[in-house]
Amino acid sequence: MELYNFFALKKLVESLFDIDVDHYNSKFEPPPKIRIEISGHELDEKIEISDDGIFYFDENGNKIKGFLYIPIYDPILWKSKGWNDMPRFHITNCDVIMRQRLRRNFDGHYVFSNTAVTDLMDANGIRKDILLCGNCMNKVGLNKKISSTTYVDEYLNNDEYGGNYTEEDLPEEISVDQFGYTPNWDEVSKAYRISKNFTCESCGLKLNENYFDGYFLETHHINGNKTDNNEDNLKCLCTLCHAYVDKNHLNNFKNSKNFKKLKTFVELFYNKLVEIDNPHLYTFLNEFGQNIAPNKTLNRNLPRGA
Known part of the structure; x- marks a missing residue:
């Protein structure tokens, strides 16, 4: 102490x-x-x-x-x-x-x-x-x-050091999985995405046409606390918007497994991302466009100066 x-x-x-x-x-x-x-x-x-x-x-x-x-x-x-x-x-x-x-x-x-x-x-x-x-x-x-x-x-008698707590003040012990999420996270995430009609709350992309599309809509914890599943701490984000939430998320998406998902998402939904003017699409293509499959020359549609 x-x-x-x-x-x-x-x-x-x-x-x-x-x-x-x-x-x-x-x-x-x-x-x-x-x-x-x-x-x-x-x-x-x-x-x-x-x-x-x-x-x-x-x-x-x-x-x-x-x-x-x-x-x-x-x-x-x-x-x-x-x-x-x-x-x-x-x-x-x-x-x-x-x-x-x-x-x-x-x-x-x-x-x-x-x-x-x-x-x-x-x-x-x-x-x-x-x-x-x-x-x-x-x-x-x-x-x-x-x-x-x-x-x-x-x-x-000083709250900064005192450490005096009543039983109801003590935090409940929360069990988490190996990634820091609560055991009911899958159910919470699905229910929240359904409540938002499987629509990205950042760029507006709708991902509810079929079950596969929903794989690319993720539930983000706004304050970074994965055990805080209050609705006001949640946000539906497509894979691309989720990757660009902050530097930590972008670094996480750069690892092989997550980047494969991000790359696949951009390849599959490129036209829609252009149509809705996703704010992160051209940033992604300028940095990672060379990693897109050769038969998908997506950056040919980049606007001048992008």
């Missing part, structure tokens, strides 16, 4: 969803305040300790981020063991936590909390805020000591 300011991701979200991230009200509300002693069975059933953080699962299935600490400070015992002068709090699966787990020292030994700890007294009887464990600091990439108050205010 590393605590980064995701600047690039922020800009991507702003561009995709046309929102101002800095002035967008999050739907997440502050999680309930929790302080609970961890028993052995709760460690297995209700606590998740990983490199991404330490989380508690409540009875409603909410996943709440927090930290672990020892709630009792005995100056004499601490000094005899060579420990720090005050307990430290832990926010990740650091070396200390891993050792304690191996020794099974969690049965009532640690407390899970998501609120600041400022009530432990030092050797002089002064109440202090506890500090973050040095091993945790190294693991998450922090180069300065922070108190539990700072961690709660700047991280746990």
Whole structure:
């Protein structure tokens, strides 16, 4: 786990969803305040300790981020063991936590909390805020000591880092095939193409005269997410228009299998593509015309200057 300011991701979200991230009200509300002693069975059933953080699962299935600490400070015992002068709090699966787990020292030994700890007294009887464990600091990439108050205010109660989710907020696990499509993609794609009367939404070419024609009409994911099958994210495109959606698609169509389909499409539907003035036809022919079958001298009809 590393605590980064995701600047690039922020800009991507702003561009995709046309929102101002800095002035967008999050739907997440502050999680309930929790302080609970961890028993052995709760460690297995209700606590998740990983490199991404330490989380508690409540009875409603909410996943709440927090930290672990020892709630009792005995100056004499601490000094005899060579420990720090005050307990430290832990926010990740650091070396200390891993050792304690191996020794099974969690049965009532640690407390899970998501609120600041400022009530432990030092050797002089002064109440202090506890500090973050040095091993945790190294693991998450922090180069300065922070108190539990700072961690709660700047991280746990900050949507950018908090990671607090309710059960309905957690994304559903989506199974995909080897190409990244959902298992029902063929049915979704066919239904969408039927709804558009097998017509390319870019150039207007109709490909519904027979079953074979439909092979050259493809369903495109507008945002590039192959698991997002919402209708407003889909677009019917003929093979040629699909190839020229962007540079990535064109590169994909240049491989042998996809290019064969693209080439066959242009050969079969050349006259129709000319008739409807497909916006990509002459670009394709200028670059790949030499790959068209010799008996189909398609570029003879290229307009001057094309």
